Amino acid sequence: MMVSFSEMLTAARRQHYAVGSFNVYNYETIRGVVESGRETGTPVIVAFGAGYLPNMEVAEVAGLVRTMGAASPTPVALHLDHCKSFEVIETAVKCGFSSVMYDGSALPFEENMKNTARVVALAHAAGVGVEAELGALARGEHSNEEDASEIYTSPAEARIFVAETKVDALAVSIGTVHGMYKGEPKVDVGVLKTIAAAVDIPLVLHGGSGTPEPIIRACIAEGIAKINVNTEISVNAVEKIRALLATGRSWHLSEISREEVGFVKEVVKKYIALFRPV
Template structure:
């Protein structure tokens, strides 16, 4: 089937209290593994790329690979720009045929972030492309940007309400205690804060930095409007570990058609696990 917009699949998740998995796509093997996992679970899936991945793979290669995979897929697939860091990269993705974009101005002062997001929304909505944006700062490392978790700050619910109303974004990423990358200790998620944000905002919420968050915490968040959950680090970890194991056992092997198989299977297993986790909330 053709690539789909995230707007419809996230609205359904939001209204029915489950979440769609959004997985970092870095190469063909991971793309195919994510889709295979989604097909096994008969669930929609979002393949997302950061500006760093786009620079590495090439925007047209990435779009072509995902589009080709979607044509034969049995489940809805969207391609999303994650943490777009400029108006320019957002427009390049829209022109290339991405079906969803995120503009991340969270590092800017509130009013500058607001104006940047409004500019992106105006352009993206004219092309029928939904927009995700963030307010507050999520710690950890994403691409080449590192934010110390101690320097991250939570989203203010009142500002979040103003931000969403004025920008007319389609999904909103609040900062409530998650971080990018793997955690050194279990994160302390602020569910009261998330509930307060959810009560003020009527649009799907997005959890960034879900790799390593306990399943119970992720499922608990589904009660408070979380409809999209991002995973990347765990996929890269299992992919790399499977490759290392394969080469330890097969040191003379040089055929990528063989050594990528266990790495891809490891990613598929993680995707199945995460999608299963996201299909129902842990009731409060």
């Protein structure tokens, strides 16, 4: 069943668990995420990043997820991830996305706040949730995100930003990275705790791939209600497909596609188990 993004995350923060937001790029990854939710009885967010528009059109993603989500007895939300384009956001809202993320994290604070408020007005008029981001994540290995210098989220700015924009969820920067970590993760849960005390909306952790379990659980305990996982899905599927092809067997593309769904589910189910309450 398709559900409200905002209600899904509000329940997660209140009950101290996190909903997994899993990036998709094609039919197989969408199917892998939705089936993982159904098979574990767990809410999932299907996240389509604006950077993957060369792979699929927004309307195509919406159509597939609505069809699969309607057939699933467990909650499914459809999220537009990391988007800087007002035009693409408007298209996603019209196509029935549950939520959109306006990513103005690289902009000056005032400009990010102004643009986010504009997106909130557009999306809320259609009953669509909005996520925004303050601060910036560093770039890890195997990431297709733009290179960036890490900037931690300011709790004081977060309080002002949330009050002025009326966003439904806020992505924070506390030391995680886009992609896989190049070294020892240095995540500042103390900063997160201060941010959580400053705002009353669900908080989002980007860069879930490879983050150690104790850090994940500590972040959930301090207000993280949505955790993004992208790179590990891709890395696992690519490595497993490479191994299949190396067997020397003559594979049909349809068989590889079915195997890919399973490889996606391996990672998604791993994180679903981690994000649940202990």
